[in-house]
Amino acid sequence: MVKTVKVDSTWKGGMRIDVAAGAHTLVVDQPAGMGGKDEGANPLQYQLVSLGGCIGTIALIVAKQERIALKALSVAVEADLDTDFLMGKTTEGRAGFTEIRVNATIDADMTDEEKKAFLERVDARCPISDILANESNVVINVA
Secondary structure (H helix, E strand, O other): OOOOOOOEEEEEEOOEEEEEEOOEEEEEOOOHHHOOOOOOEOHHHHHHHHHHHHHHHHHHHHHHHOOOOEEEEEEEEEEEEOHHHHOOOOOOOOOOEEEEEEEEEEEEOOOHHHHHHHHHHHHHHOHHHHHHHOOOOOOOOOO
16 A cells, blocks of 8 residues: 655745644754754754654564563664765765664664574565665656
């Protein structure tokens, strides 16, 4: 079954963008040094938030389905970016992250091998991980 997921973004002045996501409003902004007021995370941080949140959520789903008793779970995500390309200082490289690292800490009665296999199953089912690892068609239209 295919489900369409939608958010609506509206510029609010300065570098602030408010994003309506269902019943929630997310604030996207830039640090003061980048012309913003630092009223919210920047888009790159939200990308990592999305991945970390997805890995965590899918881990909870898989653990429940497989009857794994998780005692604690934390997910840290970090990524590398060429800011010179982003800021238009060079045409060499690319705008996106060159590497994303996910570090998950799992407290459960599992060996390290079992934890690794569990995380591989989680990663395979995480839509955000899939979007980042595989090409998704992006269509930009004038409304």
